[in-house]
Amino acid sequence: MRIVIAGGHGQIALRLERLLSARGDEVAGIIRNAEQGDDLRDAGAEPVVLDLESASVEEVAAQLRDADAAVFAAGAGPGSGAARKDTVDKNAAVLFADAAVRAGVRRFVVVSSMGADPAHQGDDVFDVYLRAKGAADAYVTGLDALDWTIVRPGALTNDRGNSLVRLEAHTGRGSIPRADVAAVLAELVESPATAGLTLELISGSAPVSVAVKSVAGN
Secondary structure (H helix, E strand, O other): EEEEEOOOOOHHHHHHHHHHHOOEEEEEEEEEHHHHHHHHHHHOOEEEEOOOOOOOHHHHHHHHHOEEEEEEEOOOOOOOHHHHHHHHHHHHHHHHHHHHHHHHOEEEEOOOOOOOOOOOOOHHHHHHHHHHHHHHHHHHHHHHHOOOEEEOEEEEOOOOOOOOOEHHHHHHHHHHHHEHHHHHHHHOOOOOOHHOOEEEEEEEOEEEEHHHHHOOOE
């Protein structure tokens, strides 16, 4: 498969790139800073320098043509202000989805957040983030041209992954290593039977492949 990842230098994305390239997939990661290119190459991915806050739909679609799947893993990051939650976590996700439709890429996986809700209340930056993520998810799920899956991880950690997870429509609160999120994403990308599902993800007791097959009904 050829898989294009938005937010290619993110902590989850770099782990995902390593997994995908190791199994023989062709991976491209969209980054804003050319200086991050070597990190992607080390992970086995082709760096694509493109700013999703200023690019046009056609510019992004040009990078998605001939892809088999697209993964939105971009985020403004914990140190960013409220404005960039809208420009990255919401607007860039909408742009990437529109570009996938334009390029004819049906398989579309989104890394969202537990608690994402366009109607979430509150004025703190994290509240704005959850609204932005929720609005982006709502937009993607309204696109019939995409075979989308929304993944909403719990609290992210840098603990060593053990590939044991809980992946369900509603898991309740919990945490999960970024490595295990990447492992689930790698499985979901090639599991189109999970299309149309919004899934929460935390650490659990099911091996990744079993958890994905379970929600896919296999």
